[in-house]
Amino acid sequence: MRTVVIGAGIAGLAYAHARGEGADLIVLEAREVAGGLIRTAPTPDGHVELGPEALQDNAPETNALLDELQLAPLPSRAEAAKRFVLDAAGRPRALPSNPSAFLRSPLLSWRGKLRALSEPFRARDRALDGSVADFLRHRVGREVVERLVDPAISGIYAGDPELLSARACFPAVVEMVERHGSLFAGLRARGRERRAARAAGTARAADLASAASAAGAAGGESSSSAADAASKGPALLSLPGGLQRLPEALAERLGARLRLNTPVAGLQRDAKAWRIQLEADALTADELVLAVPAPVGARLLAQIAPSLSQQLASMRAENVVSVAHRWARADLAHPLDGFGVLVPSSLGKRHLGTLFSSSIVPGRCGDEHVLLRTLLGGARRPELVDAPDAELLDIVQHEVGELLDARAGAAPNWSLITRWPNALPRYDLEQPARQHAIDAALAELPGLTILGNHRRGISVNALIANSRETAREHAAGAGAPSADHANPASHAHGDHDA
């Protein structure tokens, strides 16, 4: 066997698919289903996501993959563009989405707004390698960090902005400041680029329309709406039946080249090949792609590559608990007209935030109900992953119920709890140096590649992009990946758009 991929999460599956149908390759997955953290479960009147809720629709590699798999995306409802954050009094308030909404927003004091608006005058070079909190405290001030950044970070990373590296989490944002001097200048430059792209798209659409009408067909409309879409920010997408359709479709394409229920127990290496120890037998491979969580990689590499193993073992990850809960529509007064509501840690609540699942995409439950998902745990309260069901449901009924104006005594009429221990890697201050050290160690181990959400981006879009680019490089290399292109740093697709 030429290539063995270990782990059929999205990173391993997207890699294997992109190597092409003819590749001499096999994917080994410990569990009985493919998809890793991407999971969808049935509910009495629809379905619910247990891991990722939705993807941003602006990722070219994801869109290309969906096309290849002939999966039609399910666009989010327009109202899902709106996000809520709890204000200092614990009331959900819309997150401002433009400058005038920012000036009117009750989420920040005037002092906080003025401090944020002075961002272009802050020193360019300070805190670039600090924590997300340090970096943004310097640029936009303490209040924005406490009231907006802190809840957003718990929504993306289940993390604490004081512990996460700005450069590792948001490389494009840090680069924007390095390049343009400030976030304001960088955003203005991006706006100019978008307008130029839109003008080019409109000109192209006009060309296509006149070409189409010359040919007697009505062809311009989709091109001009594509140009319109390109000028707006990203929206969200899911799939009919849920996001699990994506790993299922990848698994179907792989067919017998995917082996489920096949945990890898150990690895050995001699001068020529990798030996992959399974429970009952063993395989050999020229190329090995590890697409497993960091602690599993650390264990498998402990004997062969101790320093690489230590780097992987040094990475911590956040526990996350997802509680899906369905209510009678009439029992919640809040209109739920948005993506969800995030909770700043300063309020001392026991949950991180709640997704309004049935408002994000259609078909999640019947009209007389609403389906929500509350996320708990993270860096703030990791111990909740071991809390009894009754405690978690009590938080949902009372803490979440109160902020969504639940009728007195009302409770969810259905719920589903999913515990994800060590699910989201913590991109801490060591992460940039750690990734360099991992790259350096891999350079000494040709034929070994490491993919997954502990490398360069935790979002499904980032993972798909990194895996596909790596696979294309390996395929083009027409041989065991050399040290130069096994894990190129320049291929990072961080979570900067998150």
Ligand SMILES: Cc1cc2nc3c(=O)[nH]c(=O)nc-3n(C[C@H](O)[C@H](O)[C@H](O)COP(=O)(O)OP(=O)(O)OC[C@H]3O[C@@H](n4cnc5c(N)ncnc54)[C@H](O)[C@@H]3O)c2cc1C
């Ligand atoms: C609650 C939650 C919400 C999220 N929300 C979003 C979101 O809205 N949008 C977004 O983009 N991302 C979101 N994410 C993040 C995203 O889902 C993950 O980062 C991504 O799915 C991880 O993919 P992966 O392939 O790196 O790892 P995994 O999905 O963890 O896959 C690793 C695979 O390796 C297998 N494995 C482990 N050990 C072995 C072994 N010894 N032998 C063989 N196989 C093994 C595992 O069984 C697993 O299938 C969310 C994550 C969680 C937990």
